[in-house]
Amino acid sequence: MPLRRTSKTDIHAVPLKMIGARATPFVLALLALAMVAFHRIGVMPAEQLRIAVTDVVAPVLETTSQPFVTLTESFEGVRTLRALKAENIRLKEENARLAQWYEAALKFQSENQSLRGLLNVKADPALAYVTARVVSDPGGAFVKSLLLPAGMNDDVTKGSAVLSGRGLVGRITEAGKSSSRVLLVTDLNSxxxxxxxxxxxxxxxxxxxxxxxxxxxxxxxxxxxxxxxxxxxxxxxxxxxxxxxxxxxxxxxxxxxxxxxxxLSSLSYVQVVNMDADESLISGHINTP
Amino acid sequence: MSSFDDREYDQSDTAQGSIISFLSRTGLILLQAVCLLLLSAFPFQIWNLAEVRPAFFLAAAFYWAVFRPRAFPPLAAFLCGLTLDLLYAGPIGLHALTLVVAQGLVRSQRRFLIGQSFVVLWMCFFLVAGGAFFLQWGVHSLFLLETIPPRPLVISAVLTGFVFPPLSWAFYGFSRLFYGPRG
CATH class of the missing domain: 2.40.10.350 (Rod shape-determining protein MreC, domain 2)
Known part of the structure; x- marks a missing residue:
């Protein structure tokens, strides 16, 4: 075990260096705490910083997670193979039931259309959908959010609704160029x-x-x-x-x-709904001509 | 004041040696940071694990603070934490704070930890993980001025404890790769 050299220069240099080394964690911890405080009072451009990071990370994750997704999907395929017969029977029954509903829906739809026509109802704005794969679900135990590899380049805008096959799952809270973040409906801030x-x-x-x-x-x-x-x-x-x-x-x-x-714990694909909302509906100030 | 923390038996007496040592150290940090970051952001939705994701970086901070403090300096821990904070949607600085505090704590107890068996180390890591999650829970609750349900956090802390053995094995591999067979 080599001993420390005890030349004169070293004796003077070591304590300063040591103080620096000892102080660094304290300084960094204070800095981190200050960041939390600054974020809380809103003086940090948190959203811009986050967008910059997610724009870089989302495409990487999209690529790297692909093999794992394929793997889990094939596992899932093997697992469901066993339940196929029971599932088939169930689906046939459900299909028969849904066929009746389909007939009813068609009838209601035409009735609805003709009634709307009679009353001259202003139609809801047309909705456009963007489908994206969930590439990450960062936040863990604290924040319920998803990361999507679709951003403003794909017409995903801040505030858009995000749906799964069954209903609303969240809202876009940050939209970068090629990535966006979804805040799930179960999050504390939703x-x-x-x-x-x-x-x-x-x-x-x-x-x-x-x-x-x-x-x-x-x-x-x-x-x-x-x-x-x-x-x-x-x-x-x-x-x-x-x-x-x-x-x-x-x-x-x-x-x-x-x-x-x-x-919400096993979403793999979601749809982002773009609604061309009238500005005046959001602000509440309706400009009369 | 002891010089134990910063004593390293590197072969960096020559200028060339110190450059190589610096490069390998930086390479080690970058490589493991990228790996851990991918693990931390990977869509575990598929396995319903998202809510209780283990803190992979905490294991890195602990391992290196005990076995080779200079391989993962406080600044690296801070930057890794900050990247996580920017990737996650919580308060910025939260993970940076936890990592730096946990690492500082472990470094101060290094003299005790380094002589222990792996099982004792592992138990100590459980304690550190529990403390780190408690700190995160406290700061985050203060940030939101609302109490966050603690259950998923407890599960995360336990899970973090259980990923320590495989991760420390991986870190040992990293260590051999970058510092030679002496590990």
């Missing part, structure tokens, strides 16, 4: 204006970082029942109206809980 489908009661659906979400700002005695569907109200003009979000699973004195329709 607030979605909703309406209960059968009673038309308006409320705000708030995430809690848990599996279930809570309805807030409910009117007194709103008479909600378990099993009611919760859909977006379209208030504020940011999200399209009537997108299903979840179903009420418990009604208690002080809290009404809602379960999301889609399984």
């Amino acid at each position: 607030r979605i204006p909703v309406v209960i489908q059968n009673t038309r009661t308006r409320a705000i659906l708030a995430g809690r970082n848990k599996e279930l979400m809570r309805l807030e700002r409910l009117p007194v005695d709103s008479g909600l029942v378990v099993g009611s569907r919760v859909v977006t109200s379209g208030d504020g003009g940011l999200l399209p109206a009537d997108i299903p979000v979840g179903t009420i699973v418990s009604v208690e004195q002080d809290s009404v809980l809602v379960r999301p329709l889609s399984d």
Whole structure:
């Protein structure tokens, strides 16, 4: 084991160097704490910094995760092979039932169209969809978010609704050139204006970082029942109206809980809805000519 | 003040040796940072693991703080944490803070840790992981002025503990690759 050299220069140089080495963690910890504080009070360009990072990372993740996705999909294929017969029977029954619904829907659609024509209803703005694969789900235990490899180049804009096959899963909170971040409806910071489908009661659906979400700002005695569907109200003009979000699973004195329709923990593809919202709907200032 | 923390038995007496040592150190940090970053951002949605993702960088900070402090200096831990913060959607600085604090703590106890068996080290890592997640939970709750449900955090901390043995094996491999068979 070589001993430390004890020349004169070393004796003087070492303590300073040592102090530097000892102080670095403290300085860095303080710096990190200051960053958290600055982020909290909003003096840090957090969004721009994040977009810069995700724009670089998302394409890399898209490429690197491909083999794993293929692998899991083939595993899934083998697993479902065993349940194929039972699934087939179930699907046939479901298909027969859905065929009846399809007939009913066609009838309602034509009826709806002719009634709308009679009443001269202004049509909802046309929606455009962008489908993207989920490349990352960063945030872990704290934040419920997804990373998509589609950004402003693909007409994904901040505030757009994000759907899975079954209903709303979240909203775009950051949109870079080629990547974007989705805040899931279950996140602590998520607030979605909703309406209960059968009673038309308006409320705000708030995430809690848990599996279930809570309805807030409910009117007194709103008479909600378990099993009611919760859909977006379209208030504020940011999200399209009537997108299903979840179903009420418990009604208690002080809290009404809602379960999301889609399984948010295993999303692999999502659709981003672009709504060309009228500016005046969002700002509330309607310019009369 | 002990000089134990910074004592390294490198072959960097010559200028050329020190350049090679610097390059290999930087290469080691970069390579493992990229690997860990991919692990930390990988879409575990598929396996329903997203909510309880282990803290891979914490294992790196712990391992290197014990076995080769100069291979993963505080600045590297800080920058890795900051990248994670920018990638994740939480407060910026949160992971940087946890990593630097955990690393500083482990470095200060290095004299005790380095002589221990792997099982004792592993148990100590469990403690550090628990502490780190508790710190993250506290700072994040303060940031939001709201209590975050702690359950997924506890699971994450335990899971982080369990990924330590395979990860430390990988770090040992890294170490041999960059510093020769002496590890």
